[in-house]
Amino acid sequence: MKVPYSWIKEFLDIEIPADKVAEKLNTTGIEAVSYKFGQYIPGLTTVKVLSVKKHPEKERLLITKVTDGKKEYQVITADQNIKEGQVVILAKTGAKLPNREIKPVTFGNIQSQGMFVSLQELGIEESSEGIFVLDEDTPIGIDASKLLGLGEEDIIEIEITPNRADVLSVKGLAREIGAIFDIKRKEKYPIVSIMQEIIPQIQLKTEKTYRYRGVIIKNIEVTQSPLNIRLRLIKAGQKPINNIVDATNYILLQEGQPLHAFDLDKIQGQIIVRQAKDGETITTLDREERKLKKTDIVIADEEKPIAIAGIIGGENTKVDQNTKNILLEAAVFDSISIRKTAKRLAVSTESSYRFERGVDIENLPNAQDKAVELILKTTQGKAVGEKDIYPKPYTPKLIHLREKTVLKVLGEVILKEESKEILERLEIPTEITDEGTVSTIPAFRKFDLEREIDLVEEVGRLKGFDNFAPSYPKLSLEGFKKSEEFKFEVQARDFLRANGLTEVVNYTFVGEQIYKTLGIEPPKIRIVNYLLKSQSIMRDNLAVSLIQTFQENIKYQNKDISIFEISSAFFPKHEEIRIGILVHGNIIKGYKYTQGENQFSTSVTWDFLKLKGLIESYIHSLGIFDILYKKTNIPYLHPFHSAQIDIQNQNIGYIGKIHPEKAQKLEIPENTYVAELKLRYIPRDLKEEPLKKGYLYTLYKQKDTVIFKELPKYPSVKRDLAFLVDENLELDKLIKALKESSKLIDKVELFDVYFVENGKKSIAFSVEFRASDRSLSDEEVNQEVENIIKQLQKSFKGLTLRV
Amino acid sequence: MGLKEELLTLKEEITKNLEKASNIQTLEEVRTQFLGKKGRLKHILKTLGKLSPEERKEIGKLANSIKEYIEQQIKEKENILKNLLLQEKLQKEKVDITLPSFWLDIGASHPVISTLVEISEIFLSMGFSIEEGPEIEFEEYNFDMLNIPKDHPARDMQDTFFLNNGMLLRTHTSPVQIRTMLKRNPPIAMIAPGRVYRKDADPTHSPMFHQIEGLMIDKDITFKDLKGILKIFLENVFGKDIPIRFRPSYFPFTEPSAEVDIGCTVCKGKGCRVCKGTGWLEILGCGMVDPNVFKAVDIDPEEYTGFAFGLGIERITMLKYQIGDIRILFENNMNFNNQFKGLR
Numbered sequence A: 001m002k003v004p005y006s007w008i009k010e011f012l013d014i015e016i017p018a019d020k021v022a023e024k025l026n027t028t029g030i031e032a033v034s035y036k037f038g039q040y041i042p043g044l045t046t047v048k049v050l051s052v053k054k055h056p057e058k059e060r061l062l063i064t065k066v067t068d069g070k071k072e073y074q075v076i077t078a079d080q081n082i083k084e085g086q087v088v089i090l091a092k093t094g095a096k097l098p099n100r101e102i103k104p105v106t107f108g109n110i111q112s113q114g115m116f117v118s119l120q121e122l123g124i125e126e127s128s129e130g131i132f133v134l135d136e137d138t139p140i141g142i143d144a145s146k147l148l149g150l151g152e153e154d155i156i157e158i159e160i161t162p163n164r165a166d167v168l169s170v171k172g173l174a175r176e177i178g179a180i181f182d183i184k185r186k187e188k189y190p191i192v193s194i195m196q197e198i199i200p201q202i203q204l205k206t207e208k209t210y211r212y213r214g215v216i217i218k219n220i221e222v223t224q225s226p227l228n229i230r231l232r233l234i235k236a237g238q239k240p241i242n243n244i245v246d247a248t249n250y251i252l253l254q255e256g257q258p259l260h261a262f263d264l265d266k267i268q269g270q271i272i273v274r275q276a277k278d279g280e281t282i283t284t285l286d287r288e289e290r291k292l293k294k295t296d297i298v299i300a301d302e303e304k305p306i307a308i309a310g311i312i313g314g315e316n317t318k319v320d321q322n323t324k325n326i327l328l329e330a331a332v333f334d335s336i337s338i339r340k341t342a343k344r345l346a347v348s349t350e351s352s353y354r355f356e357r358g359v360d361i362e363n364l365p366n367a368q369d370k371a372v373e374l375i376l377k378t379t380q381g382k383a384v385g386e387k388d389i390y391p392k393p394y395t396p397k398l399i400h401l402r403e404k405t406v407l408k409v410l411g412e413v414i415l416k417e418e419s420k421e422i423l424e425r426l427e428i429p430t431e432i433t434d435e436g437t438v439s440t441i442p443a444f445r446k447f448d449l450e451r452e453i454d455l456v457e458e459v460g461r462l463k464g465f466d467n468f469a470p471s472y473p474k475l476s477l478e479g480f481k482k483s484e485e486f487k488f489e490v491q492a493r494d495f496l497r498a499n500g501l502t503e504v505v506n507y508t509f510v511g512e513q514i515y516k517t518l519g520i521e522p523p524k525i526r527i528v529n530y531l532l533k534s535q536s537i538m539r540d541n542l543a544v545s546l547i548q549t550f551q552e553n554i555k556y557q558n559k560d561i562s563i564f565e566i567s568s569a570f571f572p573k574h575e576e577i578r579i580g581i582l583v584h585g586n587i588i589k590g591y592k593y594t595q596g597e598n599q600f601s602t603s604v605t606w607d608f609l610k611l612k613g614l615i616e617s618y619i620h621s622l623g624i625f626d627i628l629y630k631k632t633n634i635p636y637l638h639p640f641h642s643a644q645i646d647i648q649n650q651n652i653g654y655i656g657k658i659h660p661e662k663a664q665k666l667e668i669p670e671n672t673y674v675a676e677l678k679l680r681y682i683p684r685d686l687k688e689e690p691l692k693k694g695y696l697y698t699l700y701k702q703k704d705t706v707i708f709k710e711l712p713k714y715p716s717v718k719r720d721l722a723f724l725v726d727e728n729l730e731l732d733k734l735i736k737a738l739k740e741s742s743k744l745i746d747k748v749e750l751f752d753v754y755f756v757e758n759g760k761k762s763i764a765f766s767v768e769f770r771a772s773d774r775s776l777s778d779e780e781v782n783q784e785v786e787n788i789i790k791q792l793q794k795s796f797k798g799l800t801l802r803v
Numbered sequence B: 001m002g003l004k005e006e007l008l009t010l011k012e013e014i015t016k017n018l019e020k021a022s023n024i025q026t027l028e029e030v031r032t033q034f035l036g037k038k039g040r041l042k043h044i045l046k047t048l049g050k051l052s053p054e055e056r057k058e059i060g061k062l063a064n065s066i067k068e069y070i071e072q073q074i075k076e077k078e079n080i081l082k083n084l085l086l087q088e089k090l091q092k093e094k095v096d097i098t099l100p101s102f103w104l105d106i107g108a109s110h111p112v113i114s115t116l117v118e119i120s121e122i123f124l125s126m127g128f129s130i131e132e133g134p135e136i137e138f139e140e141y142n143f144d145m146l147n148i149p150k151d152h153p154a155r156d157m158q159d160t161f162f163l164n165n166g167m168l169l170r171t172h173t174s175p176v177q178i179r180t181m182l183k184r185n186p187p188i189a190m191i192a193p194g195r196v197y198r199k200d201a202d203p204t205h206s207p208m209f210h211q212i213e214g215l216m217i218d219k220d221i222t223f224k225d226l227k228g229i230l231k232i233f234l235e236n237v238f239g240k241d242i243p244i245r246f247r248p249s250y251f252p253f254t255e256p257s258a259e260v261d262i263g264c265t266v267c268k269g270k271g272c273r274v275c276k277g278t279g280w281l282e283i284l285g286c287g288m289v290d291p292n293v294f295k296a297v298d299i300d301p302e303e304y305t306g307f308a309f310g311l312g313i314e315r316i317t318m319l320k321y322q323i324g325d326i327r328i329l330f331e332n333n334m335n336f337n338n339q340f341k342g343l344r
Ligand SMILES: [Zn+2]
Pocket: B264, B265, B266, B267, B268, B269, B270, B271, B272, B273, B274, B275, B276, B277, B279, B280
């Protein structure tokens, strides 16, 4: 809200500079800035139009003669509304407007000595419909910049938090400033006489309207508002319309009370304030036809709705140039109802904005009378009747503020006398009691001052939070709790970075397309009011994001990639913290080096086994060693180059190469590998236990501790054993069988695998034999090897020992 | 020529030969030639028997001293040659120590996560615990129980993403307060770092961002304690002399509420583009837990008080690293990410 400082001064005798006021407002809870209205422009003068005639050649141009009282000027304008007798602003040759400098110009051989300006050209309005016309009695030949207050008038712009509806007016802001600087607020009450000749016929048929007062004013004339009113509105950021509408807007800004004027002659019979009927329609002042619901409040006559209550008026009863009689409405409607309707219809007006936050019900007649007074100052006419329906008059709430509560919350001793003084500066009548104070909450603060704590805040903020010295609480160890989950993730992150992977943070929502391309079902949880369709699905795996990150990086020409993300995947009843990894290309990008026998190439490229090794190494770092790999059928992975990772028969993730067909569709290289590990289970239901099966953290928490084994006392005997086996045999099984085949086997190490012809492969192991109670003899070991081969041949058909 | 002369000639000869020996092999030849089983010294000594006992004694003594001398000489020469050999070997093995290295380089940290971890650890070390909750939340925990009733303008402060399952993406980490208070009794000192979501996207707003929520509840927690804790925190992140101010503000779940500003880290308070000329940067929101929140979770506000605060991690990250556009944080362009290798 923008407020000219001079307007505030009508309510306060204050000489403090505007910037100081703004600064203080900030530190007591209202965000405020101050600045000057526009910029001073030299060379602007007020002139009277003496004559207007058509340009002989240029069809759309008018030639005018104007005077500043001393000198006549010939000015050419395209504004068709210019009329003899008007006083307008002339920017003389040499005047520097924000966007241009005025130079003498000729239009079809006729020279123009300057230009009439609009507010837009002065830089104080976004867009203007035409040149700015002053009042006819405005003195001519004076500095128009000064007249408008350009570069001179202080504007204070504030932004309020939703609880401070009471500051949404010039008067309310003045009240706040008065409290801050301890200056008593003043007010000039309206002097109007409203006859009781024609009483408005009003029926209140909804409980959602708390007060409704109508005043009939007859025999008015709709004209332009006087300059001072128009300037105030302009400086407050509003467009003047006509004297009637301007008066309602002016009072709305000044008092915070929304008002509406109906053309009385367009109303059929009585005014009925009621709930709308479902499907009922009204064309509003912005020329939109709007469909109503029964939850909306409307102002209606006996035939039709004539306004959407508290939000916007109807076109059908609009005040226009021919209006002679009006019904001036002032009301208070239910905040929630107004808010719902405004939201649904997507209309926000100065009026709805205030009703949503709360309007001072007690100030209603005062504000409305000020509007009547203002209208009758701008036109002849007569207020002939008034009706005020106020079923439940405001009964103020009494709130006690105890000294001990102030101390308990703020930690500062503030005596009750001081609290009383502060609250009374805020125009909240307050008395001293034994324990503290008791305040009578005025209607303008009934929205945010409901409890003792709310008064604590008032006292605290006016005293100034910065005036309280910090203190340091004694932390009660009773509440101490280890935060292992956090450390678990930090460690994972440190491990992965130490292994050369870079951390990324992706949005957790994705589009449908990536799921389609990968050939997997998109998840069901969707954002209803998404910003972008490509950010509307809550992902159920991290691969969808990591793949897109890779695609983007290919565009940035980053072809080698080693990335990870520790983040969430979403499911109907729970969420999962996962590690997602995507790698492609070089882990180490090196160079070839040859110096005699000294020769090396330093590049190392990602492949399945390296990524598998990295993941194993991470799992080992958690003290978990029994990892099983099983064939998996994840559609976006290579069917024979991917695996699911199992620990204790629980699937905790997968690893694999992107399916070549998908890689092609995704326009990413074929040798791209992804992996996901399920770290933790996050339930949504408060009662559900997060240590679920199938998560690394759970396994980590439940694993057995390491128990030290005695070191071997006797030496081992080594044998190299090479087997010929079927080429499809999974090595894992052979290794396991070999290890279990003899109690004397201490260690088995694979050292050679090669595929020979005729469907066989050769597998060579180095096997270490050891007994815990004696040294083994060669004969004993030879005997054991024979036994082992016999055993293996039983389980693996066609296995032979190579010699 | 007598034996004595023969021995002395031998000594001279050997000395010459030793000088000439240029490698271990020739040195070895010299050794066998003079000292070996069939060597010349042995040969001379064989004739010793022909001499009288006196002469034998004298010549024997001389022969021994010459032998010792020669052995000594050979050893020295050997050492010299071995050293030469070693030097040669070392020379051969020389490496250009300025060659690019060959090892895995550390991966980069994401600056937002790095900041999140740093801040979390400050609070951890002060004795706060870390709590968490789901990102898909119940409206009740995200709004209602935090004293943000339906159809209250306060809900407009946070533009919410609603989901087709009737839930929403949490708009702040505050529902974790509620979850924690429902699970545990005071005293509570917790923080909740995490992802949050708002329907907003421009250079300073991202639809997904990170927050840390803090909550401390006990029998005597005051607004001044809140100031103390936040002072420690801000000084640890921004340095000991950072100016701090508390401005009264409004949040539905705290009363009184305040917004905390720090002196602009870019212009040191003189006023610049980053601080919009004010010299101050808004850094976090905080306040005393509203009694309505306590009532919602069944904690007696007459017995307990507490404070809560919430801060946006991206904002602090952007200030720390002078990043102007929030969106670059989530583009994951390696050219950006890899600038942060040195972060924890
Ligand atoms: Zn600055």
